[in-house]
Amino acid sequence: MSLKAYLSFVELPTKIASVIPFIMGVIYTHYRYGQFNFTNIVVMFISMITFDMATTAINNYCDYKNELKHFKDDYKGRNAMFVYNISQKKALCTIAILLFTATIFGIILTFRTNLLVLAVGVVCFFVGIFYTFGPIPISRMPLGEVFSGGFMGLLIPFLTIYISIYNKDYFGIYIDNTTLLMKFNLVEMLVIGTVSIPLIGGIANIMLANNICDLEEDIKVGRYTLPYYISKKVAVKLYKYIYYVGYITILLSVVIDILPKTALLSMLTLYIVQKNIEVFEKEQIKSKTFVTSVKNFSILGISYIVSILISLV
Secondary structure, eight states: OOHHHHHHHTTGGGGHHHHHHHHHHHHHHHHHHOOOOHHHHHHHHHHHHHHHHHHHHHHHHHHHHHHHHHHGGGOOOSSHHHHTTOOHHHHHHHHHHHHHHHHHHHHHHHHHSOHHHHHHHHHHHHHHHHTTOSSSOGGGTTTHHHHHHHIIIIIHHHHHHHHHHGGGOSEEEEEETTEEEEEEOHHHHHHHHHHHHHHHHHHHHHHHHHHHHTHHHHHHTTOOOHHHHHOHHHHHHHHHHHHHHHHHHHHHHHHTTSSOGGGGGGGGGHHHHHHHHHHHHHOOOTTTTTHHHHHHHHHHHHHHHHHHHHHHO
């Protein structure tokens, strides 16, 4: 497989949806806890990015198989396997290598931290694989936005924070002789969950915008996503309100002092985000307006990170 084909197969540009929450976790760890474990951060990044690429590759492979099933050999879709004539053997080999790499580094991270990392990793692994694989994939149900937003927007920042503060005893899974002990600090969990809401919403909206644009095509191949059940009109409204919730959360987080006052600077981007929302509201076309959801997430996510980083400087 050529490099160009590989990058298209794993959709490398979309990895911003995992990189931004990762960086946010690193920066927020500095801000709230004053700690940073460089080695653990590097190990987690390798595990995270390879697993993200693996799940995207699995998604493309399953879509390829599904499109062949519905349209036979005369269908030339937008899938990378069609565009670059990637064989099924090469696709499966790539997926296996990526999953193996993610697993090895995940195990290393577990040995360096706590069993909680293994537990969360197993759950992520399960959801990532069955997101597009199996008799009833998650992506073919009205749950894609919830799982993508929740797992990437929340669990990535949580794990990124945890691997640097695991020795603070806020969270953990321990084995004491024959007893399995679990510890979760509810206040800290609520704090991490709250500051992650803008990221959760931004990632969920990328999936929602994708499903809105692909609604007609998805129905043809038996994929019934959230816009199918709530209608495209309601889905577009939901898309808009999710962003507003993110900005309101930032404001409230500053008020209750879990974010620095400089985080309010990120709210200045609402004007640009609103303009992109209006563009998407006018027409939902994959090739023209879907990109606004990626732009909005990048604008909100990067400004959010920079605004917290300013407080550290």
